[in-house]
Amino acid sequence: MKKITLPKLQNENLDEEIVKDSVFKKFFLEVYSLTIFTLHFFREVFKPPYEFNELMKQTFLIGYKSFPLVIITGFIIGLVLTIQSRPTLANFGAESWLPAMVAVSIIREIGPVITSLIFAGKVGSGIGAELASMNVTQQIDAMQVSDTNPFKYLVVTRVVAATFMLPVLVVFADMVGLLGSFVGVNLKGDVSLHLFFAQIFQSLDFNDLFPAFIKTFFFGFAIGLIGSYKGYYSNKGTEGVGKAANSSVVFASLMVFIIDMIAVQITSLYQN
Amino acid sequence: MSTQVQKNIVSEIEDQTGPVLVMEHLKKSFGNNHVLRDINLVINKGENVVVLGKSGTGKSVLIKCIVGLDEPDDGKLFIFGQDISELDEDELIDIRRKIGFLFQSGALYDSMTVRENLEFPLRRQLHSISKDEIFSLVKEALKNVGLDEAIDKTPSELSGGMRKRLGLARTLILKPSIMLYDEPTTGLDPITSKEISKLILKVQEKYNTSSIIITHDIDCAKITANRIIVIKEGICAAEGTYSELEKSEDPWIRSFFE
Ligand SMILES: Nc1ncnc2c1ncn2[C@@H]1O[C@H](COP(=O)(O)OP(=O)(O)OP(=O)(O)O)[C@@H](O)[C@H]1O
Numbered sequence: 001m002k003k004i005t006l007p008k009l010q011n012e013n014l015d016e017e018i019v020k021d022s023v024f025k026k027f028f029l030e031v032y033s034l035t036i037f038t039l040h041f042f043r044e045v046f047k048p049p050y051e052f053n054e055l056m057k058q059t060f061l062i063g064y065k066s067f068p069l070v071i072i073t074g075f076i077i078g079l080v081l082t083i084q085s086r087p088t089l090a091n092f093g094a095e096s097w098l099p100a101m102v103a104v105s106i107i108r109e110i111g112p113v114i115t116s117l118i119f120a121g122k123v124g125s126g127i128g129a130e131l132a133s134m135n136v137t138q139q140i141d142a143m144q145v146s147d148t149n150p151f152k153y154l155v156v157t158r159v160v161a162a163t164f165m166l167p168v169l170v171v172f173a174d175m176v177g178l179l180g181s182f183v184g185v186n187l188k189g190d191v192s193l194h195l196f197f198a199q200i201f202q203s204l205d206f207n208d209l210f211p212a213f214i215k216t217f218f219f220g221f222a223i224g225l226i227g228s229y230k231g232y233y234s235n236k237g238t239e240g241v242g243k244a245a246n247s248s249v250v251f252a253s254l255m256v257f258i259i260d261m262i263a264v265q266i267t268s269l270y271q272n
Numbered sequence: 273m274s275t276q277v278q279k280n281i282v283s284e285i286e287d288q289t290g291p292v293l294v295m296e297h298l299k300k301s302f303g304n305n306h307v308l309r310d311i312n313l314v315i316n317k318g319e320n321v322v323v324l325g326k327s328g329t330g331k332s333v334l335i336k337c338i339v340g341l342d343e344p345d346d347g348k349l350f351i352f353g354q355d356i357s358e359l360d361e362d363e364l365i366d367i368r369r370k371i372g373f374l375f376q377s378g379a380l381y382d383s384m385t386v387r388e389n390l391e392f393p394l395r396r397q398l399h400s401i402s403k404d405e406i407f408s409l410v411k412e413a414l415k416n417v418g419l420d421e422a423i424d425k426t427p428s429e430l431s432g433g434m435r436k437r438l439g440l441a442r443t444l445i446l447k448p449s450i451m452l453y454d455e456p457t458t459g460l461d462p463i464t465s466k467e468i469s470k471l472i473l474k475v476q477e478k479y480n481t482s483s484i485i486i487t488h489d490i491d492c493a494k495i496t497a498n499r500i501i502v503i504k505e506g507i508c509a510a511e512g513t514y515s516e517l518e519k520s521e522d523p524w525i526r527s528f529f530e
């Protein structure tokens with residue numbers, strides 16, 4: 001059954017203490033409350049009732065809002081990377097490796113990371129600002145007295161939506177990035193589309209695709225979670241909204257790099 | 273299970289003749305800030321009780337304790353004769369369904385239209401309700417507060433007074449037995465304030481609701497109150513009808529009525 005009383009972090013009290021404390025302590029307090037928030041997420045996510053309609057709506061909105069941006073940047077990155085890499089490879093007389101090299105860097109690293117950073121800027125800050133303003137204007141309280149578990153309705157749906165939408169966006173970004181690379185290759189050369197992709201697929205294997213795809217779920221999860229956390233526990237006040245949006249982006253972007261580093265360590269254990 | 277409980281409690285509400293809400297020695301602190309020290313309060317069926325008190329005395333906290341948005345540290349709270357602390361979660365939800373809460377800021381859902389704002393509590397609390405029923409309830413609620421035209425607008429397109437009325441409509445749509453109004457007229461011009469006050473009175477008469485009305489607006493208190501309670505330093509410092517308190521010996525109490 002639905003829960004009416006939720007554990008609310010007494011952030012207003014916490015904040016006063018934080019101001020007096022060192023940056024170090026502040027950091028650990030933040031990590032601590034984010035951990036609690038994450039645990040709470042896992043407690044709620046599998047427990048019925050499921051907010052299916054809201055989940056669908058959020059998934060659509062999150063994908064729809066960031067799709068154009070992701071496509072444009074993906075194309076440009078592919079194009080620019082190709083143009084920039086050509087001279088170096090040409091020095092070694094290895095110009096024919098251009099498609100393969102660019103494809104590997106896009107799919108392994110640049111596609112997922114750049115897309116995630118854009119996603120953090122667009123979706124993470126959006127979630128942070130939206131929940132913070134709902135918090136300030138007591139909309140979250142109003143949901144609670146309307147028999148709705150606001151954590152489930154607002155947080156769980158957004159985090160799940162972000163977790164599953166980001167990988168989809170990354171796949172699109174990768175594909176468009178390769179297309180951009182194809183254009184880049186043909187600015188100063190002549191490679192047919194068929195040959196281009198034949199070269200790429202020859203150089204790519206499961207070890208490139210699979211870990212790169214899996215890590216994007218973690219990126220999406222982290223971005224959705226941090227945005228929700230910052231918004232849900234923002235300070236009551238209008239300045240809290242801006243702060244929540246801003247720190248969502250900063251914190252989520254940092255998290256993307258940290259997860260990426262861990263992912264690379266783990267995959268390199270398995271390769272050779 | 274849930275429907276069974278609901279039936280029991282709802283039938284108890286119908287039978288109820290005594291007080292619908294009783295607070296005994298209620299206490300609530302935030303850190304060292306002892307907001308509510310010892311609140312004793314009785315609300316009878318069909319009664320409008322106005323709560324006065326200076327800003328920051330804990331009036332909002334008081335009614336938040338009733339719906340569970342704040343948790344009292346100590347003391348007892350009886351709603352429809354039931355001790356809240358002895359109820360399980362399902363029973364609590366069923367009881368709270370009968371309580372309407374008008375937020376100080378309106379707390380309208382910005383991302384939804386006026387209509388969706390009104391549909392939200394209906395869909396969330398009355399699960400087996402048809403589309404037609406929802407629509408007719410929404411229509412009725414909007415008509416009650418005179419907002420028929422605004423059905424497809426978003427809250428940001430409404431004026432302050434319209435927002436207040438929408439908040440009121442959203443709270444009233446479930447026909448609660450107990451209404452908690454947090455400053456229903458603050459920030460409105462005297463004429464609109466008067467309209468809202470009359471609306472509160474109309475609700476009381478039409479649905480026989482019992483209400484707590486927090487306000488700084490003494491005209492609103494005059495129109496709506498059957499009884500007035502003044503809160504000072506975390507306790508109920510004075511209690512009486514409007515005319516009694518107006519003539520009080522205590523200059524501090526009289527100061528509210530000037
Ligand atoms: N969640 C909270 N955390 C910490 N302190 C709080 C919290 N909610 C309320 N307070 C404190 O409790 C006191 C009473 O607040 P409350 O909002 O009930 O005042 P009020 O009587 O409604 O005032 P107003 O007439 O201005 O609305 C204030 O000092 C406020 O700082």
Ligand SMILES: [Mg+2]
Nearest residue numbers: 331332376454
């Ligand atoms: Mg208040």
